[in-house]
Amino acid sequence: MKQVTLKQIAETLNLSVSTVSKALKDYPDVSKKTKRLVKETVELLNYKPNAFAVNLRTKESKTIGLIIPEVVHHFFSSVIKGIIAKAEKKGYLVIILQSNESYELEKKQLDLLSSKRVDGILISLANGTADFKHLNDLILHELPLVMFDKIAKIVNCSKVIINDRKAAYTATKYLIDSGCKRIAHFRGPLLPQNSIDRFLGYKNALIEHGISYDPSLVYILKDMSYDEGVHFAGQLLKDHNDVDGIFINTDLVAIGAITEFNRIGVKVPEDISIVGFSNWFMSSVISPTLTTIDQPGYEMGKEAFKLLYKEIKRRKENLPIKFKTVELETKLIKRASTRN
Amino acid sequence: MKQVTLKQIAETLNLSVSTVSKALKDYPDVSKKTKRLVKETVELLNYKPNAFAVNLRTKESKTIGLIIPEVVHHFFSSVIKGIIAKAEKKGYLVIILQSNESYELEKKQLDLLSSKRVDGILISLANGTADFKHLNDLILHELPLVMFDKIAKIVNCSKVIINDRKAAYTATKYLIDSGCKRIAHFRGPLLPQNSIDRFLGYKNALIEHGISYDPSLVYILKDMSYDEGVHFAGQLLKDHNDVDGIFINTDLVAIGAITEFNRIGVKVPEDISIVGFSNWFMSSVISPTLTTIDQPGYEMGKEAFKLLYKEIKRRKENLPIKFKTVELETKLIKRASTRN
């Protein structure tokens, strides 16, 4: 791709490269006439500054990196959309990578992004991530980093989260209030903070409402897939025929469970009530529609970029950085998979 | 972010920058000993080449741009995933932008990407795009460009598509074969090639099977949303109470229609059979499950990147470019929204 350079503009107008450069950036010490001339020629020749040269000089790429566990996922798509929208407004482009829930990949991709010299990184952790050296290293090197949704409390950077524990508490309490006495929980893997917090919210709600906590009612899922929902719904019935409610860590799994219950003739919510988590679009469409916790993905993306942008800006101006954790509101969406 | 430079390595070892650079790239005219020394020091100081400088010198960014109409969309997420996966393997990163189905935005974003000097661009057109100058300009400037899914036949570049006409024909024929006599069609806006082609496939199937084509049975939707599905399902019943089948341009709309029919007591497929298009995950989960055309998003993403990569490589080597159109297979997925 052949491109016009400042030098060519300068030659065309019999000016120096410096003057042309300054004219374009509206330096006050360039004459009006020269500025006009330069701008006309730029228009005429369709000059575009060479981003590579600008990057090298200014030491910034106006590009940020985004690492998420999985792209084909309603919640994360919404986050991506929020980030891209906000970033574009501020003149930033977004490089997206997918960790596939693998710690190794996540590490490699963080490396890739920092070699590319992105101006900052947004990340939602992989389920497999238990060690945080790769993140702390970035922070040490003063590369702006913001974590969202799947975070590590122990890493010292800005974060955007929801209150998973509180939301799970609300979900479980709603099951209790609607009359459920034996409530199971399908939880995520052991490591990620949000699956821990959702579990704790579930447990606390039981205990605070005088329902004894029974560990055998808690099922630990691996990949949080539709198929796991189908499988564990069946397993649950085999293990406990007295269960009358389930709080499920994520909607996709809940939808698998509902489908299985429909298939084998267990009535939702008459026999078993179900509450999911995330409010995927699908949840408003299956039958019965799914009661769930709405998790504001788009907002989360926007907030995360805002925090990152602030940090990038303050670093550039050598101002002190204060890390901040933004907590977004969730809400219970009452639908037909629960009684009431 | 402070970073080690070649110069620092050179000073540490009392070598010249040139020698260090060459040692790192395994030039044959550097001694084994020097190479070893350099590599050790690189490791020790954690040297990473400055991407900005490399870009400027080599005139490539190892980054490509991707423009899609909408990120929160099952099909496009799958495409993104395919592209990212393939790109990463070849050492390319992917910048994603969303056109929101707007021609103006699409133009602006193409501009953004070419100013960023990406090495190539993948694009699926916005519904609003009727003029192709912005695309032809890129091609003139020899910036590698590959279109996928929503393409413009008239633009001269490589493409990855499905045979929309054939797939729509198959879908409609399936309705006919299952006994439908009055078949409506919910189509997309007038401009995009794929909504034209799907309409033509529908029309041909009717005609070739002795069913007269009735334009009043064709509904033109605007944003192809769930809500439009709900709305037009109702409208259709008002306009024509004798319809017994609908071929719907995209699953999301079909799901809206099914939901509406369920609500008002129209039985699917007994009263009206429905075939969708795209095979969104959701379609396998609603009730009744949706018969649809499977559109291989992930494959399409991979194919599109492969074509782009080839073109980038050939341009770099100054080899002649032959544009290619890859057509991927679709298949009819038979489910419960049709009789049989």
Add this chain to the structure above:
DNA sequence: CTGAAAGCGCTTACAG
């Protein structure tokens, strides 16, 4: 085998 030099295309402090 090693190094000095030119150059990629900008920006900006400095001189005039």
Add this chain to the structure above:
DNA sequence: CTGAAAGCGCTTACAG
């Protein structure tokens, strides 16, 4: 108001 010069950090053709 304009321009020469240095420099961002690399790569590579050329000299020795």
